[in-house]
Amino acid sequence: xxxxxxxxxxxxxxxxxxxxxxxxxxxxxxxxxxxxxxxxxxxxxxxxxxxxxxxxxxxxxxxxxxxxxxxxxxxxxxxxxxxxxxxxxxxxxxxxxxxxxxxxxxxxxxxxxxxxxxxxxxxxxxxxxxxxxxxx
Ligand code: DQA
Numbered sequence: 001x002x003x004x005x006x007x008x009x010x011x012x013x014x015x016x017x018x019x020x021x022x023x024x025x026x027x028x029x030x031x032x033x034x035x036x037x038x039x040x041x042x043x044x045x046x047x048x049x050x051x052x053x054x055x056x057x058x059x060x061x062x063x064x065x066x067x068x069x070x071x072x073x074x075x076x077x078x079x080x081x082x083x084x085x086x087x088x089x090x091x092x093x094x095x096x097x098x099x100x101x102x103x104x105x106x107x108x109x110x111x112x113x114x115x116x117x118x119x120x121x122x123x124x125x126x127x128x129x130x131x132x133x134x135x136x
């Protein structure tokens with residue numbers, strides 16, 4: 001499962017100097033072509049509770065979750081707790097290098113609950129997270 005949080009539905013249009021000009025839909029097609037042997041699914045929500053529901057829904061049966069929680073990364077104890085509550089390993093992903101940005105982005109409340117974190121490689125952060133899950 002590739003799961004995206006708030007504002008990531010606007011990838012391709014949102015601050016392209018930071019997040020690039022590819023939409024997630026197009027990038028997801030490229031991921032599916034790259035990993036034909038992996039059953040990939042994509043889901044996005046702007047709503048914290050829906051992200052938590054999705055983690056609960058897939059988190060006991062799927063092999064891995066690649067999760068960009070967007071700004072909830074820096075604020076959500078509830079998402080931290082949801083990741084802790086499930087069995088499926090979660091890799092935290094960021095498109096940008098959050099440590100080169102505002103200080104409020106330097107704190108992640110979810111990293112401690114995740115198997116690992118990948119960020120700063122543009123959209124290819126998602127690909128690298130899949131690679132990481134495949135090696136677990
Ligand atoms: C982000 C970084 C977050 O700080 C920001 O709120 C996002 C995207 C990234 O992918 O670089 O929405 O998670």
